[in-house]
Amino acid sequence: MLIKFFKRPPKRTNGGKGGSPRASMDYLLNKPEDEVRVLQGNPELSVRLAEAMESANPYTVGCLSFEEADIPEEDKKVIMQKFEESFLAGLDAEQFNICWIEHTDKGRLELNFFVPNVELSTGKRLNLYYDRADRHLAESFKKAINLEYGLTSPDDPQKRQTVSIDKSPTKKHKRCCSGFK
Template sequence: MIVKFHARGAGRGSGPVDYLLGKDRARDGATLDRGDPDAIQDLIDSSPYAKKYTSGVLSFEESDFDRTTKDKIMSSFEKALLPGLDADQYSCLWVEHRDKGRLELNFVVPNVELLSGKRLQPYFEKADKPRINAWKIATNAILKLHDPDDPINKRELTTPRNLPKPKHEAARAITDGLLSMAGNGELINRQDLVIALEGVGFSVVRQTKKSISISDPEGGRNIRLKGLIYEQDFKFGAGLREEIETASARYRATSQERIREARDVYRTGVEIKRAENQRRHPRPEPTHECISFEKLALDSAERSACFGRLLEREFGGREKRLSRINWKSANRARC
């Protein structure tokens, strides 16, 4: 599974809703899983904010899951995206697509907190990406999903924007992506490799017989890339396939450590985001008293006792009045 957030978020609500479900709400391969499309569209249209909604997709290599698994994934993602908010504080539309032969769970969240009408910011990449990425890593591992980060499955080259800060981790991430591209036949020689690096934004500053160096996007010393794939006479062959398989085995061997790290990052990220959401969007104080069952029972007993006293006064007083009337009648009769 991969998680992707779309850059769009302005315009009318019909844009994302019609794309996901079709203008006639009958798009082939689309299924409404959660949410009210008309309500989502109205919330987006009535929003006074520049970015009116947040949208994205959970994309799976698997063709489908049972309903219980899909519900668990959607609920878990909402908690990861919007910790600290209750279900009545936000609205989320979920639409699944299966028209590409694999499952996609698409989501749209209007950027408005429902109880106050204030602007809601579900996702800010610089702050929120580590938390969401950690959720992805843990979910892929727990549910044993197809892992796009495994070098044998990797399809995209790591970009400067997504590069890990430690240089050895950065070099490994770049190498794993290039190995996958070579394994798919996209790289045939070193020239193809250099073009691929520069195509995603890296600056190749040095080439030797056995290595390539790129400038560090964060500054400082260059990142030196070594290995079979970086050699001057590199050509795709059996040796490269073996290197890809070795990288994949190394990746799987460190899975437990990677899951532990992801959980730590996730917990920390959730605590920060929860505190931020609860500070910005506190629930309003209730305007009525919450009455417990015990209090209801006590009030009922008090009302019964009070009613009993009223009856006693009413009927007791009536009996006394009747006694006085009977006494007066008896005295007149004697006279």
């Protein structure tokens, strides 16, 4: 399993909408019926809460991506709860909103999350993940869950490539060959 926090396009693209809460939720739900399932939360409520935010960053969206095609339902629930306890530490369930959406369209399991960035009891901004400060937390969470549940780890030495090839042209190559098309 690995954790990915998605970046949203800026508002100046996509007709001024950027990565709107509605567009992101539509992406999460726009899969064939047998390949998508809302596991927890209310997608419409989550979108409305995020749309009500006057922040430049009204929501956080990402996924827990597994190599496994599926895992037991009880394990999914416990992993989602542990994610919430880790990344929303110190908050009661009534203080935040999260929507969990399962995808199986890629032949593997993805547990997608959508979190409006608002603390519900105060209306103040809530930041689920700040990369510089929380990258170590995400890495530790990933390692602990993979070990505890015997999941495939992207850090497994057998998964590493033996040779890494840089496919981007060098500055010298760009200068020397820029006249050729």
